[in-house]
Every structure is written in C-alpha cells, then in structure tokens.
Amino acid sequence: MAEEVFFRMREIDKIYPLEGEDVHALKKVSLELEEGDYLSVLGPSGSGKTTLMNIIGCLDTPTSGEYILRGRAVEDLDEEELAALRNREIGFIFQNSQLLPRLTARKNVELPLIYAGFGPKERRERAEAMLERVGLKDRMDHLPTQLSGGQQQRVAIARAMICNPAILLADEPTGALDQKTGAQIMQLFRELNEEKHTVIMITHDLKIASNARRIVHIIDGEITEGGLQDA
Amino acid sequence: MLNAIRKKIVTFREGAGMALDNIRSNRVRSFLTLLGIMIGVMAVITLISTVSGVSGTIASSFTDMGVGTLTVQVTGSDAKTGVTPEDMAVISNLENVDGVVPSVSLNGRVSYGKNVQTGVTVSGKNAYYSDLNKDMIVQGRPLNFIDDDNSSYVCVISQNMIDQFFLGKDPIGETLYVSGLPFTIVGRYKEDSGGGIASIFMGSPDVIIPYTTAMKVNNSNEVTAFTVYLKEGADSAEAKEEIESAMDVLFDFEEDCYKVSSMETIEETMNTMTTMLSSLLAGIASIALLVGGIGIMNMMLTTVTERTTEIGLKKALGAVPGQIQMQFLLESFLLSMIGGLLGVIFGLALSYGLCQALGTHFTLNWGAVALGVGFSAAVGIIFGWAPARKASRLNPIDALRAVT
Numbered sequence: 268m269a270e271e272v273f274f275r276m277r278e279i280d281k282i283y284p285l286e287g288e289d290v291h292a293l294k295k296v297s298l299e300l301e302e303g304d305y306l307s308v309l310g311p312s313g314s315g316k317t318t319l320m321n322i323i324g325c326l327d328t329p330t331s332g333e334y335i336l337r338g339r340a341v342e343d344l345d346e347e348e349l350a351a352l353r354n355r356e357i358g359f360i361f362q363n364s365q366l367l368p369r370l371t372a373r374k375n376v377e378l379p380l381i382y383a384g385f386g387p388k389e390r391r392e393r394a395e396a397m398l399e400r401v402g403l404k405d406r407m408d409h410l411p412t413q414l415s416g417g418q419q420q421r422v423a424i425a426r427a428m429i430c431n432p433a434i435l436l437a438d439e440p441t442g443a444l445d446q447k448t449g450a451q452i453m454q455l456f457r458e459l460n461e462e463k464h465t466v467i468m469i470t471h472d473l474k475i476a477s478n479a480r481r482i483v484h485i486i487d488g489e490i491t492e493g494g495l496q497d498a
Numbered sequence: 499m500l501n502a503i504r505k506k507i508v509t510f511r512e513g514a515g516m517a518l519d520n521i522r523s524n525r526v527r528s529f530l531t532l533l534g535i536m537i538g539v540m541a542v543i544t545l546i547s548t549v550s551g552v553s554g555t556i557a558s559s560f561t562d563m564g565v566g567t568l569t570v571q572v573t574g575s576d577a578k579t580g581v582t583p584e585d586m587a588v589i590s591n592l593e594n595v596d597g598v599v600p601s602v603s604l605n606g607r608v609s610y611g612k613n614v615q616t617g618v619t620v621s622g623k624n625a626y627y628s629d630l631n632k633d634m635i636v637q638g639r640p641l642n643f644i645d646d647d648n649s650s651y652v653c654v655i656s657q658n659m660i661d662q663f664f665l666g667k668d669p670i671g672e673t674l675y676v677s678g679l680p681f682t683i684v685g686r687y688k689e690d691s692g693g694g695i696a697s698i699f700m701g702s703p704d705v706i707i708p709y710t711t712a713m714k715v716n717n718s719n720e721v722t723a724f725t726v727y728l729k730e731g732a733d734s735a736e737a738k739e740e741i742e743s744a745m746d747v748l749f750d751f752e753e754d755c756y757k758v759s760s761m762e763t764i765e766e767t768m769n770t771m772t773t774m775l776s777s778l779l780a781g782i783a784s785i786a787l788l789v790g791g792i793g794i795m796n797m798m799l800t801t802v803t804e805r806t807t808e809i810g811l812k813k814a815l816g817a818v819p820g821q822i823q824m825q826f827l828l829e830s831f832l833l834s835m836i837g838g839l840l841g842v843i844f845g846l847a848l849s850y851g852l853c854q855a856l857g858t859h860f861t862l863n864w865g866a867v868a869l870g871v872g873f874s875a876a877v878g879i880i881f882g883w884a885p886a887r888k889a890s891r892l893n894p895i896d897a898l899r900a901v902t
Contacts, residue, residue, distance in 0.1 A: 326814060326894050347818050354816020361898070365811045369519055381512045382816040384505030426815070 271338035274300035274434070274465070279332035281318050281488075292318040293329070294488045300467075302433075305460040307468045307476035310485035317438075319485060320469045324436050325353045337433050354382050358427030360437040364419040366411040366426075372398060373407040376426045383430060397425040401455065417448035424455060428464070435459065435466045441475055453478045509821045510828070517829035520801070521836070531797040532837030534790030535877060539841025539870040540848065541786050545779040546866035547849035548856075553772035555858040566728045568738055569759050570745070572721070575752040580720025583710065585748050589726060590626075592744055594737035596729045597626040600721040602712035606705060609675045610663040618659070620676055621703035622712025630727065631687070638670045638685030641708055649710040654685035656704045676705060677715055726758075734760050787873055790837065791881040798830050798885035802892075809889050810897025823890035830882025831875065838874025842867055 281293035292315045300306060310316040321327040322334065325341055328349070334341040337356055344352065353359075366375045376394040385393075398407050401421040411419055420440060427435055437456070441449030457478060460466050470476050484491045521528045570589075572580050581589075590598040602622030608615050628640035635654065645652055653674060660669060673680045687706075713719055728737050738758050749755040802809070809822055846862070853860035 321895050324814065326898075347820075350813065350816050350818040353814060357814075359814050361811075365807070365898075367808060367811070369523055378812070379815045381508055382505075382812075382818070382821060384501060384508045386504075386508065430816075 272335045273302050273337060275335045277333040279329045279334060282330045292488050296490050302465055303463045305466045305480045307470060307479035307482045308485055309470060309473060309476040309482055311471055314485045315488035316469050316485050320438055323467060324357050324359060325349045354379055355430050356433040358432040358435045360423050360427045360440050362439040362442040364423040366419055366422055368411055371408045371410055372403060372422045375422055376429055379430050393429060397429050401425045416444050417451060420452055433465060435464055438469045509824055513825040513828045516825060517832050520829055521833055527797060528833060531793050532833050534793040535834050535837030535874050536841040538783060538787035538790045539838045539874055540845040541783040543842055543845025543866050543870050544849045545783055546776060547863045548852045549772060549776045550863055551853045551858045551860055552856060556768060568726045570724050570726060570756055572756045575749055575755050578749060580722045582720055586724060589741060589744055592740050594728050594732040594740055596727045598724050598726050599627040600624055600709045600724040602709045602721055604677055604712055604715055606676055613663055615662055618705060619703045620705040622709030623706050624709050634687040635685050636688050640685055645708040646710050649714050650708055651681045651711060652684045653681040653705050653707045654687055655683055657688055659704050660686060681707060787877055791877040794830050794834055795881040795885060798882055802885050802889040806897045809892050810894045813894035819890035823886045826886035826889045827882050831878035834874045834878025838871050842870045
C-alpha cells in the first residue's frame with residue numbers, strides 16, 4: 268500500500284463569475300506539505316490568498332485541479348463530506364477569534380466535538396485539557412467578553428486543535444492584537460509546530476510570515492515564490 | 499450507523515440548549531413573539547372548554563327534564579285546530595302513558611293594585627302537573643282537578659312574583675289580575691333550582707292557572723301543545739308510535755297535524771348547534787394562531803440574518819446543514835411550545851373563571867389541551883421551517899465574510 272498523501276495541491280484553478288465577468292482568483296496553484304510543516308502564505312489583499320485559504324479549509328472547492336488532504340480527494344466531496352472533513356482535519360483560527368459570545372471558553376472549545384457527536388463528559392475532559400495546553404486553565408468558565416484579545420485567540424486556537432486536525436489554518440491570527448500579545452500568539456504557534464502540528468498561516472505581513480519555516484508568496488492568484496527558510 | 503444516531507442525539511440535545519439560550523438572550527423579542535401563539539392557544543382552549551362546559555350542562559339538564567317525556571306540538575287541520583280535554587283523556591289512557599300536561603300560554607299582563615307587570619309568563623296546567631310537582635308548593639295548596647273541572651279563577655305564583663308584588667306580605671287569598679281578570683292566589687311555589695340553564699330555554703312560568711281557565715281566557719276550547727309523561731320503564735319509541743296512532747285517529751288521518759318529539763331530538767339539535775358554534779370559534783382562534791405563526795417566522799428570519807456569522811463559523815467548524823437546520827427549527831419549535839403551554843395554562847384558568855361566572859360545571863377538556871399543544875408544535879415547525887432551511891443553506895464563506 269502506497270503511503271497516504273498528506274497534503275497536495277496540483278494546478279488548482281478557481282474562477283468566480285462576478286458581474287458577468289469571470290474572475291480568475293487562483294491560477295495553477297500547486298502546493299505540497301508534509302506533516303509537521305509550518306507554512307506562511309504571504310500576499311497583499313486581493314491576491315487570492317483568502318480564496319486559497321477557503322479551498323485549503325474545504326469551505327470551497329476548486330474549479331479545476333487536484334487537492335488531496337490526508338489521502339482524500341477534496342474536489343470529489345459533497346457538502347456533508349466537506350463539513351465532516353472540516354470538522355476533523357481543519358482547525359480554523361480567524362483574525363477576530365470568532366467565539367460565540369454567549370458560550371463560555373470551555374463550551375466554545377467543545378463546539379467542534381458536538382458536531383463530531385461526542386458526549387458531554389468526553390467533550391468536557393478534552394476541552395479542559397486543550398484549554399490547559401494554551402494556558403487558560405483558570406479561565407475555562409469565562410465568557411469571551413471577560414477575556415482579553417490574546418486570551419480569546421488562545422481559546423480559538425484550543426477550539427481549532429480540539430479534533431486533532433491535520434492542519435491548523437490561521438487567517439491573520441494576530442491582526443487584531445497588539446504587538447506584544449501577537450508575539451505571544453506567534454510563540455504559541457511555534458510551540459505547537461514543534462509538537463508536530465502542521466500550521467498554515469495566511470497573512471499580508473512579512474514579519475508575521477517569517478515566523479514560519481517556509482513562505483510562499485501569492486500575487487494575482489499565482490504562487491510566485493516558495494522554498495524553505497530558516498526558522 | 500450507530501455513530502450517526504449518536505451524532506443526531508448530541509446535536510439535538512445541544513441544539514435544544516443553545517435554542518433556549520438564544521430565546522432567553524432575546525427576552526423581550528421572544529416574549530412578544532410567543533405572545534401571538536399564547537393568545538391563539540388561550541383563545542382555542544377557552545372557547546372550547548367554555549362552550550363544551552355550557553353545552554354539557556344544557557344537555558344534562560335536558561336529559562334530566564326529558565327522561566320519560568314526549569312533547570306533542572299540534573298544528574291541527576282545517577277541521578280541528580287542536581286537542582280538547584277529552585282528546586287528552588284518550589292520550590292519558592294509553593298503555594304506555596302515565597299522564598298528560600297541557601300547556602296553554604297567556605302572555606301576561608299581570609297587576610296587583612297599582613303594580614302592573616307585563617311580559618309575565620302565565621301558563622295553564624292541569625292537576626296532573628300539580629301532582630308531579632307537589633314538592634314545589636311551599637305555601638298554600640296546589641291546583642287540583644276541581645279547579646280544572648270548574649275552570650276556577652285561581653292561581654299559584656312563583657317566588658319571583660312574590661318579590662315583585664308581595665314583598666313582606668302574605669299573598670294567599672289576595673287577588674291578582676291576569677289579562678284583566680281577577681284570580682285568587684291559592685298557593686306559592688319555589689322555582690325549580692335544578693332546571694338551571696334549561697329553564698331559560700324552556701321558560702319557567704311565573705303564574706300557573708288551571709288550563710281550562712286559560713283556554714277560556716284565550717277564547718278557545720283546544721290545546722295546541724302538551725307534554726306526555728310515560729309510565730316508568732316504558733319504551734319511548736314504542737310510546738311515540740302509540741301516541742301517533744291515537745293522534746292519527748283524532749285527526750282523521752290527515753297529515754302534518756302534529757309532531758311528537760322526545761327530548762333526545764331536542765338534545766340532538768342542541769348538540770349540532772354547539773358543534774357548529776365550537777368549530778366556528780375554533781376557526782376564529784386558528785386565525786390568531788396563524789398570525790402568531792407569522793410572528794414566529796418573522797422573528798426567525800431576523801434571527802437568521804443576525805446570526806449569519808455564527809452560522810458561517812459553525813459550518814467552518816464542521817456543522818452539516820442538517821445540524822444547523824435542526825438548531826433553528828428547535829428554536830422556533832421551543833418558542834412556539836412555550837407560548838402554547840402558557841396559552842394552555844392561561845386558557846384553562848380563564849375558562850375555569852368563565853364557567854364559574856356562568857354557573858356551569860368546568861370540565862378539563864383534554865382534547866382542547868392536546869389541540870392547543872399540537873397546534874403550537876405544528877405552528878413552530880411549519881413557520882420555522884423556511885427560516886431554518888435558509889440558515890442551513892447559507893454559504894459558509896459568505897457567512898463568515900459578513901463580519902470579517
């Protein structure tokens with residue numbers, strides 16, 4: 268049996284119809300990742316990096332091309348299967364953390380486990396362990412509004428990791444934070460990567476991007492530069 | 499398979515929890531929305547319970563009154579417009595018949611001294627009637643067959659008449675003028691308290707005089723309505739036939755001269771009427787429920803729009819459309835059910851109060867409760883369906899973009 272492909276994109280195209288005209292958001296994007304990689308996708312706004320994130324995150328499917336995530340061909344999946352794949356293999360971290368305001372930190376972290384069908388006891392145990400991992404042991408029953416921006420983002424990271432996904436997919440994770448807090452979050456990502464978590468960071472900020480071990484540039488829907496750099 | 503079921507249970511339970519959270523966090527809006535359902539269900543419960551309570555009371559008093567009696571209405575032929583005392587003697591001698599009570603009404607203008615009352619019910623009855631109701635006489639004597647035979651100008655009067663004419667006075671031996679003719683009061687009777695609502699329909703007379711006298715006052719020697727009392731254990735259908743054949747002989751077999759009806763037929767008519775009334779009222783109440791449902795739909799559509807980002811996020815975290823739909827459907831269902839249950843509680847309280855006020859017996863109508871609860875469940879699901887579906891079909895990318 269051949270070894271399972273962890274992450275491979277080949278010649279991905281994404282074309283949107285917009286006001287009667289086709290917008291070519293992604294052009295022949297190819298990307299390959301090993302488990303435990305730390306990749307930054309760097310590009311200005313309008314470069315197609317959000318489209319790329321949506322496709323990596325299985326929120327959207329490519330117009331053409333091949334995308335394999337943990338051995339599964341994403342372009343063939345229907346809506347339900349995509350949802351299941353997002354649930355298990357993708358850990359989203361958004362710019363403004365996107366926590367549900369009426370749920371406590373712990374309940375927010377439990378959310379993906381609900382959709383995966385775990386019972387309350389197991390959800391609670393796993394959520395508590397994860398919150399402890401991101402350093403929020405004593406903040407579990409706080410509402411998002413009772414937490415600082417950095418703490419909120421830590422809750423979001425805990426939520427992203429709760430199902431032990433293939434990829435942590437972060438979209439400008441420090442965009443809403445001050446420099447010091449942002450640096451702490453970056454430190455957390457580095458630690459997680461050292462624990463063999465695969466991280467993809469989408470950003471327009473070279474300084475943030477340079478936290479990764481590898482950077483690809485995306486401009487006008489094309490990946491123009493890639494390669495390893497020193498961590 | 500097992501996993502899929504477990505997933506459904508977990509989403510259902512968590513969905514219900516979140517739905518309640520959301521209902522609670524929008525307290526005022528939720529309350530106003532469920533008010534529509536509450537009022538609708540309250541109306542349904544109140545109308546059904548009250549109408550069924552009232553008609554139940556009417557029906558039971560009809561049955562009380564109507565056991566073993568048949569009513570004969572005489573329209574008469576050209577040759578013979580009514581029945582004579584001799585004809586009634588024929589009827590009362592029939593095998594199944596115990597006795598006959600004629601009913602001759604005089605629309606009474608009654609006076610005593612300077613006190614004049616109009617619209618008093620004056621009824622001509624016979625000695626048999628006095629026998630049947632002898633317990634009713636509380637003072638003086640009842641009318642007897644001598645009064646009948648002599649067409650005496652005597653009367654017995656009700657408590658109501660005492661209140662109107664003889665407050666603090668002994669009425670016995672006084673002269674009461676009925677239609678300008680002097681009647682000596684010989685007795686006083688109490689109203690049939692058990693008659694209740696039925697007596698309103700049947701009319702309880704205020705002044706009773708011998709029917710022969712009443713006929714004389716009316717310038718007639720025939721009776722057009724009488725009640726036949728059957729012997730104990732007599733079969734009502736058989737008695738009816740017997741009476742009909744006797745009446746046929748009396749009217750020379752001409753058609754459509756009379757109508758013999760039992761209380762059961764009157765009761766049936768009443769029941770048809772109350773059923774019609776109930777369904778009419780239920781129809782009005784369901785309009786209220788419809789309006790309530792539209793209110794729920796409106797609120798749910800607003801909620802879905804407000805929570806676009808939340809929906810997008812949940813989808814990004816792996817919620818399938820069915821789970822999103824379930825959550826919103828649960829929300830509208832629970833909202834409607836809370837309204838429905840409040841409506842049931844208030845509706846039962848209100849109908850209890852109304853039954854007390856109307857003096858009828860309140861019975862807990864489980865059918866009405868089930869109808870109210872079922873209606874609100876259905877309204878919640880039907881009117882929540884479209885908004886929930888809309889939520890479940892939101893594209894997560896658009897939904898997330900709504901804020902970021």
